[in-house]
Amino acid sequence: MLRYLLNKIALLIPTLVGITICAFAFVRLLPGDPxxxxxxxxxxTPARYEELKEQFGYNLxxxxxxxxxxxxxxxxxxxxxxxxxxxxxxxxxTLFPATLELSFFAMxxxxxxxxxxxxxxxxxRGSWFDQSLMGTALVGYSMPIFWWGLLLIIFFSGYLGWxxxxxxxxxxxxxxxxxxxxTIDSILYGKWDALRSALSHLVLPAIVLGTIPLAVIARQTxxxxxxxxxxxYVRTARAKGLSAARVIGAHALRNALIPVVTTIGLQVxxxxxxxxxxxxxxxxxxxxxxxxxxIFKRDYVVVQSGLLLIALIVMAVNLIVDVLYAVxxxxxxxx
Amino acid sequence: MKKTxxxxxxxxxxxxxxxxxxxxxxxxxxxxxxxNFDPGxxxxxxxxxxxxxxxxxxLVEFKHGGTEIEPGLADKWEISDDxxxxxxHLHPGVKFQTTDYFKPTRDLNADDVVFSxxxxxxxxxxxxxxxxxxxxxxxxxxxxxxxxxxAKWEKVDDLTVKLTLTEPNAPMLANLGMDFASIVSxxxxxxxxxxxxxxDFSTKPIGTGPFxxxxxxxxxxIRYAANPDYFKGKEKIDDLVFAITPDATAxxxxxxxxxxDVAPYPNPADIATIxxxxxxxxxxxxxxxxxxxxxxxxxxxxxxxxxxxxxNQAIDREALIKSLFxxxxxxxxxxxxxxxxxSWNKDVKFDSYDPEAAxxxxxxxxxxxxxxxxxxxxxxxxxxxxxxxxxxQADWAKVGVxxxxxxxxxxxxxxxxxxxxxPGAFQIGWTGDNGDPDNFFATLFACSAIGVSxxxxxxxxxxxxxxxxxxxxSDQGERTKLYEQAQEIFxxxxxxxxxxxxxxxxxxxxxxxxFKMDPLGIHRFDGVDKAE
Numbered sequence: 001m002l003r004y005l006l007n008k009i010a011l012l013i014p015t016l017v018g019i020t021i022c023a024f025a026f027v028r029l030l031p032g033d034p035x036x037x038x039x040x041x042x043x044x045t046p047a048r049y050e051e052l053k054e055q056f057g058y059n060l061x062x063x064x065x066x067x068x069x070x071x072x073x074x075x076x077x078x079x080x081x082x083x084x085x086x087x088x089x090x091x092x093x094t095l096f097p098a099t100l101e102l103s104f105f106a107m108x109x110x111x112x113x114x115x116x117x118x119x120x121x122x123x124x125r126g127s128w129f130d131q132s133l134m135g136t137a138l139v140g141y142s143m144p145i146f147w148w149g150l151l152l153i154i155f156f157s158g159y160l161g162w163x164x165x166x167x168x169x170x171x172x173x174x175x176x177x178x179x180x181x182x183t184i185d186s187i188l189y190g191k192w193d194a195l196r197s198a199l200s201h202l203v204l205p206a207i208v209l210g211t212i213p214l215a216v217i218a219r220q221t222x223x224x225x226x227x228x229x230x231x232x233y234v235r236t237a238r239a240k241g242l243s244a245a246r247v248i249g250a251h252a253l254r255n256a257l258i259p260v261v262t263t264i265g266l267q268v269x270x271x272x273x274x275x276x277x278x279x280x281x282x283x284x285x286x287x288x289x290x291x292x293x294x295i296f297k298r299d300y301v302v303v304q305s306g307l308l309l310i311a312l313i314v315m316a317v318n319l320i321v322d323v324l325y326a327v328x329x330x331x332x333x334x335x
Numbered sequence: 336m337k338k339t340x341x342x343x344x345x346x347x348x349x350x351x352x353x354x355x356x357x358x359x360x361x362x363x364x365x366x367x368x369x370x371n372f373d374p375g376x377x378x379x380x381x382x383x384x385x386x387x388x389x390x391x392x393x394l395v396e397f398k399h400g401g402t403e404i405e406p407g408l409a410d411k412w413e414i415s416d417d418x419x420x421x422x423x424h425l426h427p428g429v430k431f432q433t434t435d436y437f438k439p440t441r442d443l444n445a446d447d448v449v450f451s452x453x454x455x456x457x458x459x460x461x462x463x464x465x466x467x468x469x470x471x472x473x474x475x476x477x478x479x480x481x482x483x484x485x486a487k488w489e490k491v492d493d494l495t496v497k498l499t500l501t502e503p504n505a506p507m508l509a510n511l512g513m514d515f516a517s518i519v520s521x522x523x524x525x526x527x528x529x530x531x532x533x534x535d536f537s538t539k540p541i542g543t544g545p546f547x548x549x550x551x552x553x554x555x556x557i558r559y560a561a562n563p564d565y566f567k568g569k570e571k572i573d574d575l576v577f578a579i580t581p582d583a584t585a586x587x588x589x590x591x592x593x594x595x596d597v598a599p600y601p602n603p604a605d606i607a608t609i610x611x612x613x614x615x616x617x618x619x620x621x622x623x624x625x626x627x628x629x630x631x632x633x634x635x636x637x638x639x640x641x642x643x644x645x646x647n648q649a650i651d652r653e654a655l656i657k658s659l660f661x662x663x664x665x666x667x668x669x670x671x672x673x674x675x676x677x678s679w680n681k682d683v684k685f686d687s688y689d690p691e692a693a694x695x696x697x698x699x700x701x702x703x704x705x706x707x708x709x710x711x712x713x714x715x716x717x718x719x720x721x722x723x724x725x726x727x728q729a730d731w732a733k734v735g736v737x738x739x740x741x742x743x744x745x746x747x748x749x750x751x752x753x754x755x756x757x758p759g760a761f762q763i764g765w766t767g768d769n770g771d772p773d774n775f776f777a778t779l780f781a782c783s784a785i786g787v788s789x790x791x792x793x794x795x796x797x798x799x800x801x802x803x804x805x806x807x808x809s810d811q812g813e814r815t816k817l818y819e820q821a822q823e824i825f826x827x828x829x830x831x832x833x834x835x836x837x838x839x840x841x842x843x844x845x846x847x848x849x850f851k852m853d854p855l856g857i858h859r860f861d862g863v864d865k866a867e
Contacts, residue, residue, distance in 0.1 A: 036750050045787055048477060056470060083370045085468040085537065094553045150584050158588045165589045168555060171362055171576050177552070283580040285554035293368065293554075293581075298746060 001326070008322055012315055020073065023307040024066050027300050034058070034082065034298040056082070069304070078305040083297050088305040092287060097180030098168060099279070099286030103271040105202045106210035111264065114214045118221025118260075122229060123248060133218065140215035145274055149208045149281035156204060163203050166283040170197040205282040209274045213267040220263045224256040231255075258329060265321030269314050359573040361847070361865050363858065364580040364589050364598035368554045371468075372540040374514040375455050378474045383514040384858045385577060389559055390432070391517035391542035392566075394423050394448065394496075395508060399862060400851035402623070402676065402770025404508055408443065408518055408543065408566075409496075418503030418809045423448070425494040430564040431520045432547035436539050439522060443543055445490035450521040452488050456481065462524060467533045475515035479768070503807040505814060509769035514857075518543065545570050545861040555579055571849075571864040590615055590842045596865060597850055599841045599858055603663035603718060609842055616845055619838045620852035621666055621675050623767035625775070626716035626834035628727075628760050629752075629790035636700040637759075643829040645696035646705075646760070647686035649734040655726050656835050659718055665835035670822045672775045673836040675854055676767075677811070678818035683826045685833055694734040705731070706759030707738040708752060712745040715856070716764030716837050723762060723834070752790055760832065761790045766856060772818045776802045780830065793830035 035044065035052045044052065053059045057068070072079060078088040121130040157165040164170070169182050173194040178185050183202075186194035228234060229252055237251045275288035283289075287306065294302035367381040374387035387393075396407035409423040429443040454462035455476040464471060476482070484507065486499040500507065510516065523541045527533050540548050543566065546559035557577040561570040578595055580586045586598040587605050591612055601609060601617070609617045630637045630646070637643060656665050666674065669685050709724035717723060721742070728738040741759070743751055752761045768774050778784060781802060782794035798821055805817035841858070843850050849863040 030744075033746055033750055036746050044478075052472060055472070080469045082470060085371060085376070085470065085534075091553065098555075150582075153585055153588055157592055161592060165592055165594055166580055166582070166585045167578055167594075171360075171556060171578060171594075174550070174558065176550075281582050281585060283555075283578070283582065283585060285552065285579070289554060289581070 004326055005323060008319055012319065015315060016312075019308060019311045020070055021066075023304040023311070024069055026307070027303045028062070030295070030298070034300055073305070073308065078309070079301040081294070081302045082299045083294075083302075088302055089309075091290065091302070092306065092309050094180065095285060095287050095290050097177075098182075098284060099272070099275050099288060101181045101183065102202065102205055102209060102278070102284055102286060103268075103275060105206040106208075106271060106274075107213060107264070107267070109206050109210035110214035110217050110267070114217030115221050115260065118218040119225055119248065119253065119256075121218070121222045122225030123244075125226060130222075134222070137215040137218045140211050141219075143211050143215075145208060145211070145277040146281060148211060149204070149278060152204050152208060153281070164197075164201050166201075166281070168198065168201050168284060169194060170201075173197055205278050205284055208281070209271060209278045212270055212274060213264075216267060216270070217260065217263060221256065221260050224259045225252060228252045228256045258325075262321060262325060265317060265324070268317045272310055272314065359571065359865060360576060361572045361574070361597070361860060361863060362576045362578055362595040363860065364586045364595040365557075365577045365858075366579075366583075366586070366600055367581055368579050369557070371537040372548065372551075373468075373519075373537040374517045375451075375473060375476065375519075376468065376471055376537060380856050385557055386540060387514035387517040387544075388857050388859045389544055389546040389575065390540045390548055391519070391544045392429075393512055393516050393518060394425075395512045397512045397770065397853075397855060399859060400620075400853055402509075402767075402854055404512055407512070408448075412508075414508075414809055418505070418807065419500050421498040421500075421507065422491070423496045423498070425496065426566055427494055429543050429566045431523065431543055432541050432562050432564070434539075434541065434547055434549075436535070437520075437523050437526065437541050439520065439541075441522060443518070443520075444493040445496045447518055447521045448496045449488045449490050450524065451516070451518045452481075452485070454519075454524075455515070456485070461528060462533070462536070468537060473515075475513065475768075479510050479513070479515070481510065503809065505806055505809050506769065506771040506773040509771040509774075513769050546575050567861075570861060572860070575860055587842055590844060593844065596844045596847050597841060597858070599839075601840055601842055603661050606662040606840070614845055616843050617840060618843055618850070618852050619664075619840045620854060621673055622715060622837050622839040622856065623673055623676065623770065623854040624716040624765060624836055624839075625668055625671055625673065626665075626714070626762075626764040626837065627668070627671070628762045628832040628834065629793075630760050630830060630832070631757055632791050632793045632828075632830050633755065634758055636702050637705075639700065640828050641696055642700045642702060643832075644686055645693040645700075645734075646702075646731070646736070647829060647832050648689045649693035649697070649736070650727055650730045650832060651688050652685075652834070653688070655723060655730075658726060659723055660835070660837060663718070663838055663840070665837040668833035668835050671779065671825060671831075671833065672772050672818075672822075673854075676770065676772060676775075678772045678815040678822075680819040680822040683822050685826070686829070690730070690734050697734055697736055702736055704737045704739065706741050707731075708741045708743075708748070708759065708761040710743060710745050710748040710762070712748075714764055715766055715839065717762060717834065718837075720762050727760075753786055753788065755786055755792050757790075757792075763790050764834075768855070770855060772814075773802065773806050776818065776821055777806060780825070791830040793828070795824060795828055795830075798824045798828070 035049060057065060080087050081091065117133055121133045124130050153165055156163045175185050175189055175194060178188050182198040183195060186198055234247060234252050237247045275286055276292055279286045279288035280292055291306050365381055365384060369382045369385035370377045372386040374383055374391060393407045394409040395404045398405050408426055408429060410426050412421060412423045414421050431439040431443060433439060454460045455473045457463055484500050484504045486501045489497045491497050520541045524536060527535050545562055545565050547562045549558040549560050551557045559575040561573050563569050580589060583600060583602045587601050587609060589595045590598045609615060630643050632638055652667060656667055670680055670683055672679055707724050707728060709720040724740045728740060731738045751757060765779055778788055780789055780793055782799050785792050785794060801817045801821040805814045808814050839852065839856060841852060846866045847863065853859060
């Protein structure tokens, strides 16, 4: 097991190097010059331009800029934002809990609905429910998040007035963050109305962000269930005269869940990508919105370090999934 | 079924909550997070709304809702006859804000004023560089040419400050009303320097303005309280909250739902919905801006004024404006400066639509093809460069000129566009900084701005002489005459196609009073009240 783990970690090193190169290169491949982006319509004189280029180190050869960047990252220095002048890592730490909280609730939403719906569709294979569920899942999977978010806001917040439009908590609540997770912080402060407000603010963005994972999970659960339901041991269980609920719950589901768990782990990337749009629509102060703002401002430092930090998280989650998978399924370890 | 039930349960759990603002809390749904709270170091309108217009004051101020200069921290001032020396007399007894992170021991004095400017250019000042914040560029201070014009700032006595210029510069007073000229506390700076916490200066601001800073949750909420010691009297609202809401549709939904009281920049598509709602008012004002299209006047045949006029005449401007601005509306531009600005010349007329006349001139000049530039960004003065380009392309096709549309990403667009050898017609625009005509004429069409922000590479001696003379004259009547003449030359030479001055909008709930639209595009909350 240890060897397996070390193997997996060793594989991460080239990935990591690749990511630093990509993050560094992508930002520089974007059209537009960061110094001109800062100057806006005012423009800068050529002399001032050269001065600023030197100040920011953009006059150095690209390889030297890369070497500097890797050197800094290796010592845990992720740089300082060009626009806000705050350390990138500090901003990331402040904003990440918001993204994590939203992703967590989006995932809960996706699982609570996706898994039962997938099971039900598999059991009733070919029925109108199965057909319409798979149709809906396909629609959900291809849903443009931006449009979907605005549609929900206009209907549920604007027309019906059931949910707040955007933000993380009612403005009347003024809680200094302890953990940065509004739901946990409001419990720690013992403010139940703040908790209620935080939860109500989570409803729409969690639905929007959870829509694509929900579709994926529902489809994956259905196909895994279908496979398992055709197995001999399920037929045996049925032949023994067990109730349908017991056959499905105790025998089929447990085995079907293995690929589903993997799928859920792999949705982390989808969640972080979706967070970029969801957070922008719902004014959710997380890393997605932060990245979008920084791209528009050509804040090279935030974009390249932000990309790297997000990639590190995705890699860490994938590693955990790999390990869990190996724990669940011993055959993997040997491979 | 199960799905439906869960869905309904989730929605029920999220019953009506949100903006239950108490008696005197005003919530402003701002469009973006501020970079920081030191207005000397930032450039965005949203940065200034959150710092200079709430927390700070300046020596002189723009009249609320206008561009006229009125006394601020300086009760009065004198300008020497040669226009080189400005003497400001400070209002006595002005207190800096008392917060949980700073308790002032003295009132505002001349040291604070000198420090506020010195830190922006004096490399010896510890607050000028890396020691304070990394990569400081002081964009507005340099952008407004302050290093060129300011010789020195001096303290005469505690309540008198003297500014000496290198050469006369009439717009200087207006510059001092701008955000970068906000007056900061030297005592607070000294304290932070001693404690080794200099960066706090940009995150925990102390000023003399109407509101004092309470808290900022990154990218989410900024809280202020009325400054009890404000030298113009305590504000009527007790708490001011900025709820950062970048999406325009979400912002407007928040006002309609009562989650915020004021929101700027609605989408043009939402204007009709807002007008139909009886709980809110749509406020508008002609913006201090201009959308235009610069011809490169150095490349034949565009070097001939008659060719440029013909291209202007070939465009059906009325239809173009209607298609671009839709319900939001815009004023067709007659001059480079908007009609709300002093010295606007009412007698100057822009080229009228006359494709027949244009066709002949263009055929004679042999103009068959032209590059037409469009960026990918929405700007206040032009909501859709690409759409505008397509409409102009169609109009020009009718007079026998084939326009090839050139697209670039916004930053790259300006980088390419300002090059002297850039061919064709380049769509661009401008939003004024300080309400002075010089800020339009000299910034956009002075000879020295070629390669910087003079996208027409246009250098006309007569025009240049007039605007340079106007810059050096302090008498506004005299300056008005000079700018009026400059506008005549501009109309005759036609270095650009002038599109329109767009309207700027804000949505305000009806129980809010005293909120005024500002031509400078800033959002101010002094003098604002809210009824239950």
